[in-house]
Amino acid sequence: MQNWLNTIHWDSNDNGLVPAITQDYKTGHVLMMAWINREALCLTAAEQRVTYWSRSRGKLWRKGEQSGYMQILREMRIDCDADVVIFQVEQIGDIACHTGRYSCFYRVLENNTWKTVEPVLKDPNTIYSTGT
Structure with missing residues (x-):
């Protein structure tokens, strides 16, 4: 039985x-x-x-079904309100973002402008055209 799923406060307005x-x-670095x-x-x-919901x-x-950059679950937590989940994962291949970067959070606000601070590790056209 999976009663632990009932603890989570699922958003009824968004399916x-x-x-x-x-x-x-x-590292604790937020990937996505x-x-x-x-x-x-x-x-x-x-x-x-x-696995996510698209x-x-x-x-x-x-995650990784097309790119090959899957995420292996190491730990799962919920927040105090039980309406957010945190996955701590082993990111296979060090690419979590569809842009070919390590993290989806690769921009920093500097002087009212978003500055890219993380490099593209692999061209996303290559990732998604070959499936690896």
Whole structure:
């Protein structure tokens, strides 16, 4: 039985989703934020491989299914309000962002301008055209 799923306060206005923040388990660096539903969270716990809900595609999204840069779950936590999940993961290949960067949070606000501070590690056209 999976009563632990009932602890989470799923957003009833958005198809039962909650935000999931993903961190590198070694460094604590925030890699990305995405949405999850009950099924995605259940699969993540069962498989120890992170699965999200793609709002744009309207379906489950196993991280790395196209790129090969999957996330292995090391620990899962919920916040005090039980409406946000944090995944601490081992990021396979050191690329979490669809832009080919280590993290989706690669821009910093400086002098009222977003400045890119992390390099592209691999051209995203190469990542998604070859599937690796």
